[in-house]
Amino acid sequence: MxxxxxxxxxxxxLxxxxxxxxxxxxxxxxxxxxxxxxxxYWIGVSKEEKSPSGFIEVLPKNNAIQKIEVIYPNGVKVNAGVDLALVSKLIHLY
Known part of the structure; x- marks a missing residue:
């Protein structure tokens, strides 16, 4: 090493x-x-390692999706409704 x-x-x-x-x-x-x-600084680094892409998986309750909001690691929020194709495009933009 x-x-x-x-x-x-x-x-x-530490x-x-x-x-x-x-x-x-x-x-x-x-x-x-x-x-x-x-x-x-190292606390921040350790958090990034646990979520290297900056995204986390969120599962809906009762399989009922009402709206999807994408929150980028820099804090920008985008409401995508329930359009999964749009959500996919938003994720790939990052």
Whole structure:
């Protein structure tokens, strides 16, 4: 493993330790001697890894789709009604 991969692995491991610690980010950083913005950055990176495309699957309740809203990772929202072809085009635009 190269140095960048080792650092990434260490930081993601710290994120998991923070999540299980019950401490605030500030408390955790003070205890481990790291900067708060560094931990915050790696928390964001770990979230991206769990959803690499930026999209998450949402299933309708009772198989009744009333409207579909696509929310891009940058916050832009597009209402697509129930037109699945339009939803597909919107996803592929990203």
């Amino acid at each position: 190269n140095t960048a991969q080792e650092k990434r692995s260490q930081m993601l491991s 994120v998991e330790k923070w999540r299980g610690s019950g401490q605030t980010q500030q408390e955790f950083c003070s205890f481990h001697g790291i900067k708060l913005h560094t931990l915050s």
